[in-house]
Amino acid sequence: MERTKADLEKAYPGARIETFVTDITSRDALCQVRDALLSKYGHIDGLINNAANNPKVEGGSKNLGAIQFHNFPVEMWNEDIAVGLTGSLLCAQVFGQVMAEQGKGVIINISSDYGIIAPNQSIYRKEGVPEDQQIVKPVSYSVVKHGIMGLTKYLAVYWAKKGVRVNTLCPASLENGQDPAFVQKISQLIPMGRMSRPDEYVGTVLYMLSDASSYMTGATVVLDGGRTIW
Numbered sequence: 001m002e003r004t005k006a007d008l009e010k011a012y013p014g015a016r017i018e019t020f021v022t023d024i025t026s027r028d029a030l031c032q033v034r035d036a037l038l039s040k041y042g043h044i045d046g047l048i049n050n051a052a053n054n055p056k057v058e059g060g061s062k063n064l065g066a067i068q069f070h071n072f073p074v075e076m077w078n079e080d081i082a083v084g085l086t087g088s089l090l091c092a093q094v095f096g097q098v099m100a101e102q103g104k105g106v107i108i109n110i111s112s113d114y115g116i117i118a119p120n121q122s123i124y125r126k127e128g129v130p131e132d133q134q135i136v137k138p139v140s141y142s143v144v145k146h147g148i149m150g151l152t153k154y155l156a157v158y159w160a161k162k163g164v165r166v167n168t169l170c171p172a173s174l175e176n177g178q179d180p181a182f183v184q185k186i187s188q189l190i191p192m193g194r195m196s197r198p199d200e201y202v203g204t205v206l207y208m209l210s211d212a213s214s215y216m217t218g219a220t221v222v223l224d225g226g227r228t229i230w
């Protein structure tokens, strides 16, 4: 975080950037961040609920073997829900309430193309791997990403007259050095024929955070190269 902060300060001279280590599943930890921001700046204008647990579905150090739906551990489900849904709820309570009291603010909840469509599990299959060793995109991911949209709509209506706008952004898969066979398989499911780059979200996030989108609330903004309309 310190490195990223230094990079940003260099790229945007004069920008004031604060970093905090926190755990969004802890209300007390979030209240400390809120209080630190309020004591320094006096207001909080935006919240992006972006954190996700992204478990290692291969089982990783827990040696769980291939995790599919039938053996998906409740422990992993609880951890994913705790970050993706409960964490977003707590951030909205702690920071969103400040915005509601100010009479102005913006919340962006990060969902996914998998908040709209089900994962096409065939793209995660590996040739030559036995059926019971194939891994799948976890069910918790779909549930969290669909649930985020419910949170958005609830809050958009709840705070509509308090000046707090709440919207969902659905990014789709970023190319990030994945296995070329995977990149090829997923690209075939995307009308634009490729995965996304991080810089392709910047303009939309700025638009959603700014008054340029002043009449937009409860909306779902989808940036997916057309994947979910195909």
Ligand SMILES: NC(=O)c1ccc[n+]([C@@H]2O[C@H](COP(=O)([O-])OP(=O)(O)OC[C@H]3O[C@@H](n4cnc5c(N)ncnc54)[C@H](O)[C@@H]3O)[C@@H](O)[C@H]2O)c1
Pocket: 022, 023, 024, 025, 049, 050, 051, 052, 053, 054, 083, 087, 110, 111, 112, 113, 170, 171, 172, 173, 174, 175
């Ligand atoms: N990368 C993609 O292709 C893609 C596609 C669609 C949607 N998304 C969504 O975009 C968001 C960001 O994705 P990413 O690829 O950067 O994920 P990532 O795993 O790189 O980042 C998630 C971040 O959440 C943080 N986090 C996890 N638990 C936390 C907790 N309890 N408290 C505080 N922070 C916690 C992690 O430290 C990590 O920095 C996620 O919501 C993801 O579902 C990503």
